[in-house]
Amino acid sequence: MTNTQLVARKLSTLAEYCARARRRRPDDFQVLAGNAELQDALGMALLVAIQEAIDMAFHVCTDERWGAPSSYAESFDLLARHGVITDDLAGAMVRATGLRNRLAHGYASVDLSRLWTEVPEGLDALEAFGQSVAALVASR
Numbered sequence: 186m187t188n189t190q191l192v193a194r195k196l197s198t199l200a201e202y203c204a205r206a207r208r209r210r211p212d213d214f215q216v217l218a219g220n221a222e223l224q225d226a227l228g229m230a231l232l233v234a235i236q237e238a239i240d241m242a243f244h245v246c247t248d249e250r251w252g253a254p255s256s257y258a259e260s261f262d263l264l265a266r267h268g269v270i271t272d273d274l275a276g277a278m279v280r281a282t283g284l285r286n287r288l289a290h291g292y293a294s295v296d297l298s299r300l301w302t303e304v305p306e307g308l309d310a311l312e313a314f315g316q317s318v319a320a321l322v323a324s325r
Contacts, residue, residue: 187248189322195241196322199315202234203308214301224297228288231307235285238278238314245269245318257282270317277310 209227211217217224242260247253251267254260258279265275284303287295 187245187322187325189325192241192244192318192322195237195244196315196319199234199237199241199311202230202237203311203315206230206234206304206308210301210304214298217301218297227304228295228300231304232285232288234311235281235288235307238311239282239285241314241318242278245321257285264317269321270314274310274313274317277306278314281307281310 206227209223209230211223217227239257239260242257242264243254245251246260246263249267251263254263261270261275261278261282264270265272270278280303284300284307
């Protein structure tokens, strides 16, 4: 059975860091491009939010005894197979983990314009993921 207290804490952190990322993404790309500190702050907020989603995916899969995912992608696929999230959302979350990997392992080489365009969809996916996991927890 899913550890609802742990997941609730992670849901709270996910929501907080999604909100931080939304606040930190300026309306104008040039503002972001000209401000390294803002880039760092946005990147960190995204990294934390995505990592919280990954952690929740792994916890739910293992706690529900659906298997131990061998990858981030598999964790979201398992959640989709068990009806926690849709296949489309699983795909969006896999793309978010790709962003997480670029931020964590190659931040200096992150394509800022790509980051700029991926942030809105990524945050929408993270928030939808949080809502789906919250619904699962509420049903427990």
